[in-house]
Amino acid sequence: MENSLEITDSTDWLGTPLQLLAPLESSLRCQVCKDFFDTPMITSCSHSFCSLCIRRCLTADNKCPICREGDQVLKLRRNWAVQELLDTFKTARPAVMELARKFKALKEQEENQVPEPQPKKRKANQIEQSQEVSSVEASPPRLRTRSRSVKAVPQEPEVIPEIIEDSEGEEEYIPDDGMAVCPVCDRTMKIEAVSHHIDKCLVEQEAREATERQKHTAFGVLQRQQNSPSKQLDRLPTLNYDLMNPSQLRKKFKELGIPTEGAKDLMKRRHTEWVNLWNANCDSQNPKSRMQLLRELRVWEDTQGGGSVMTVPDRNTVTSKGFDAAGWSANHNDDFKRLIASARKKTDAQVRSTIPGSSGSDQSPSTSPNGLPGKVAEDLGDR
Incomplete structure (x- = not known):
């Protein structure tokens, strides 16, 4: 079984007897993040991507990352067929990969073994001569005698036991001991108790069948509840940032529960990332919790947002557009x-x-x- 921390790739199949699975796995990976599809979405140009990846791309330039055709976030749809295929492939991949690697190692071991020298072939005439000599040596010498001919002793005929088969119409003889078998539960009891027992046995059997049906029904309902989210999440709309000042944006951020610090440009990018994270989570069959989404937003802040190394100098530069003059003057x-x-x-x-x-x-x-x-x-x- 593969390690959960191992980074897998479609090139893992190359060099194995199942190298034809490499293009199959490559088709199940997103062309943006190069990982397996996470909630695959199909565009209007029939290309599939992860929900978060395609939302980020369309938010940036409204174009498909593959064919560069124009598209919009509102036109995205779930690709359920790819999702089912992906789930099946990810479940079977570890076992199939282990089998392919074992076969490859066994084949390499056989190739590294030194072949044993084969005996030299003899000519056909030499083989025939040796066979004739061995047959002559093996046969006992025949002695010609003038002895009287001995009459052959007659052998007794072999006795074949006669098998008498039962006819199809005959039944096994059962002695009459005053007992009978219940046709429902196959229990043996007295003949006078069979009638009352059958009525009781039928009632018990119907109760058992009803209980089994309830179990199957409850299991099906529970499985459907597990596969579908317990509560449908509402998607977040986009905002017209040009019509909102920084104070209005901060008020909106407080309602959403996301950080409010930073200049207006940083707040715009933060809100865009939060909308992409939230709406992609609404597309997922197994949505994440709000705390998980906030942690992912914090990771974005540290790598690409206001906490990243590239954006810190711009935030503290006097000539930058989002320079906080009031805060600088107070400090x-x-x-x-x-x-x-x-x-x-x-x-x-x-x-x-x-x-x-x-x-x-x-x-x-x-x-x-x-x-x-x-x-x-x-x-x-x-x-």
């Missing part, structure tokens, strides 16, 4: 005040050194009421 407010105070001191010192006898009340035409040059005061005031 560096003390630094701003310290720099303003230092600039004022330097400016006052320069004014005193260039204009002798200047006081706090005398102001230069190029200075502001607080003693700073007009351009410097204007820049600091804008900050």
